[in-house]
Amino acid sequence: MIFDSHAHYDDEAFDEDREELLSSLADAGVGTVVNVGASLEGVRRTVELTEKYPFIYGAAGVHPDEVGALNEETFEWLKEQCGRKKIVAVGEIGLDYYWDREDRSIQKEWFVRQLRMAKELELPVIIHSREAAADTFEILKQEKTPELPMVMHCYSYSPEMAKEYLKMGFYLGIGGVLTFKNGKKLKETVAEAPIERLLLETDCPYLAPVPYRGKRNDSRKLTLVAEELGRIKGISAEEVIRITEENARRFFRLEQEERL
Ligand code: NI
Numbered sequence: 001m002i003f004d005s006h007a008h009y010d011d012e013a014f015d016e017d018r019e020e021l022l023s024s025l026a027d028a029g030v031g032t033v034v035n036v037g038a039s040l041e042g043v044r045r046t047v048e049l050t051e052k053y054p055f056i057y058g059a060a061g062v063h064p065d066e067v068g069a070l071n072e073e074t075f076e077w078l079k080e081q082c083g084r085k086k087i088v089a090v091g092e093i094g095l096d097y098y099w100d101r102e103d104r105s106i107q108k109e110w111f112v113r114q115l116r117m118a119k120e121l122e123l124p125v126i127i128h129s130r131e132a133a134a135d136t137f138e139i140l141k142q143e144k145t146p147e148l149p150m151v152m153h154c155y156s157y158s159p160e161m162a163k164e165y166l167k168m169g170f171y172l173g174i175g176g177v178l179t180f181k182n183g184k185k186l187k188e189t190v191a192e193a194p195i196e197r198l199l200l201e202t203d204c205p206y207l208a209p210v211p212y213r214g215k216r217n218d219s220r221k222l223t224l225v226a227e228e229l230g231r232i233k234g235i236s237a238e239e240v241i242r243i244t245e246e247n248a249r250r251f252f253r254l255e256q257e258e259r260l
Pocket residue numbers: 006008036092203
């Protein structure tokens with residue numbers, strides 16, 4: 001079944017019909033969702049979702065746009081949340097020089113501190129990086145250890161840089177952008193990357209695949225991304241869904257968990 005490795009169902013875009021939508025996912029072939037907290041409030045709401053829905057797991061971290069909310073006290077709280085059983089990753093964390101909402105030095109400082117927290121807790125990491133290719137790479141080169149799985153969420157850099165990340169053991173998160181007309185760079189990256197290192201992700205409510213581009217996204221629409229990925233790799237969408245589910249279970253260390 002479809003494994004959505006990156007969703008934001010805590011987003012207000014789902015306030016009207018969250019329960020109805022989440023209850024309909026299984027019938028649409030969606031088996032597992034990792035809801036990703038991006039702010040302190042997002043983490044709190046992610047924990048709630050993981051408690052309410054058996055098929056939802058969570059990631060806890062503070063996005064570079066939101067790191068202004070971190071201090072010793074809130075960081076300690078975040079660490080406690082990471083200790084919860086259904087929190088399976090730290091994320092999304094990283095650098096965002098597109099919005100540049102927080103000072104770059106502060107973004108870097110909290111990126112590194114959250115990476116080290118993940119190492120300490122032995123949790124996989126979800127990386128957000130936008131228009132910050134060089135600094136992200138430099139930090140990750142220093143901080144990545146072979147034991148700690150990491151995914152470049154919504155991978156948006158060059159196919160050449162993807163090779164460097166793959167060499168370092170990274171996974172790549174692939175979503176709706178793969179179906180966009182201007183997604184040529186990503187198609188090239190995906191064509192060259194081993195399928196065992198790809199994870200399907202929506203980033204919903206954002207980044208809906210064609211023909212829903214610009215509309216609200218949800219995990220059911222990942223079938224369209226799987227079809228496109230299958231076309232590129234010369235396999236069926238079903239195969240893509242099966243392999244990427246295995247990948248995600250390995251990545252988030254859910255292999256031993258009972259299938260839901
Ligand atoms: Ni996201």
